[in-house]
Amino acid sequence: MTSRTTAPAGPGSAGSSPTRAELVADTALGLLAERGMRGLTHRAVDEAAGLPQGSTSNHARTRAALLEAALRRLAVREAALLTPQEMPEPGAGAAGLAELLAVALHRHLAGHPELTLARYELALEATRRPELRALYDRIGISAFREPLAALLRGAGSAEPERHALSVVAWCDGMMFSCSAGAHHTRVPTLEELRAGARELLRGILGG
Template identity: 70%
Template sequence: MATSTTRAPGTSRADLITDAALGLLAERGMRGLTHRAVDERAGLPQGSTSNYARTRQALLEATVRRLAEREAQVLAPGELPMPGGEPWEATEGPDALVAGLALALHRYLTRHPELLICRYELALEATRRPELREFFDATGRQFREPLVALMTAAGSAEPERHALSLVAWCEGLMFSCAAGSYHRSVPTAAELRTGFTELLRGMLGPRGQ
């Protein structure tokens, strides 16, 4: 039986409910995500989740939204963590960009693997629910569009295509480390820097060296 979600000071009831939903997805999968189970996990009176999200579709949409918020704290290109704590600027060159990308991805893989499991659960559910697919794709644009801008600033001649290649490389790595054959072999930050360097070198040419 899942333990109750601890409510941090200042956490809204909506966040408490959706964080509990994410916890259930990571532990039990989509079948374990019910309104009653969320109430129990969140430590709330029965009916609280139903009052917040009347239907399963509403609960799924709220969970997707919360997942995007939590992923944004780790992966949003506009807030990539740099060694010095500042966002990347094009004038800093590709080395700083590589360092930020590697640090963000390593932090996600080592500290938040449960969010990856939630993402895969919700993505698969979206393939069966057209209305959720539309909502899932809309939340994904908050990551894709800044990444295209990031590649443009880095000097990419084809930022849309290069952003897709970068996302595909990261997604493949994340799946392999979260649910695939490399789940016991998460790359180090140094290994990720090497991978990003090789990838950007192919995309950007001399600027990606």
Template identity: 70%
Template sequence: MTARADLIADAALALLAERGMRGLTHRAVDEAAGLPQGSTSNYARTRQALLEAAVRRLADREAQVLSLEGMPAPGEGIDGLLDALSQTLHRYLTGHRELLVARYELGLEATRRPELRTFYDETGRRFREPLTALMRAAGSVRPERHTLSLVAWCEGMLFSVAVGTFHTAVPTVAELRAGFGELLGGMLGDRPAAPITRAEQ
């Protein structure tokens, strides 16, 4: 994408987080991005095109936050995986709430727009498939099913802390690591979770 395309898509995501789906218009994006009127329409002629641009940009920015390329290589062991997962989730929870809210808006809109649903799901595969490979490398005998459980746990944590009833209590890295340890222990074989010390709480 060009710098202007990124600017437009970033403005769209910011509007989604701030005003919701009703606040996302071509004119509003122009204003939020500080661009001349008509710039967003020239880039994304229709609302569908604007939504697709937002989904693409969201996936790119989430890839940077989640840093899937920073996950442990196959064979590095469960401890490396626990460290990487807990640090990644904590980074998202503490520094990127706006992206999460925008993603929830786009996900809900995708349930009403079949053409966006297909596009949304395709972008999601770039995250799901590497996680399945990690679960397989970690020794999972049901990597696809275990990936679903892992993603569902992460999504529940993200939602609860970003917009749910736990929004005032972001877990520490150590607490997230303990939670991942309990989850993966049940899927891959029991491993006692490391205790959380007072200093880590």
């Protein structure tokens, strides 16, 4: 077992050590990033997490339940990359939104690439599992798309839902290219991401 499988464990819900259920989900995310979907089994999670055999099944009886637990935990881990204090203040405009996008992307790519790889595994699997697809979409809308549209509206967008799609596509493209695509050997600097976000928003919002 490599350190990559166990290292990504995140904090517990109250900032303490993760619970057994959180450890199971964190380990599942690590396995998805390291070994892919075929490498994720209940036994593999038990072994990688150092848990007694059968522990993972106690928390997620089926494979579908294990995937959903991993996806829910992924949403928590990704949300924790930014603190509430780092969210733009009302009236921060395009500059505040560009800073938010740049910081979030840089923390994903430089500090938590395993979360991005696990997300791709889950996204592809969701195309084959309707229940996982429904959960994936609900989380994406509530955790990212709706807040992003609200920020764009506050920055002056006349079509925030349509513009949100453009911003999401840019973020997704940047993460894929720099984690699994042609530019995977180099993580952009925070300043490079900041410049890219500003250019994108300038084109969308004008000014």
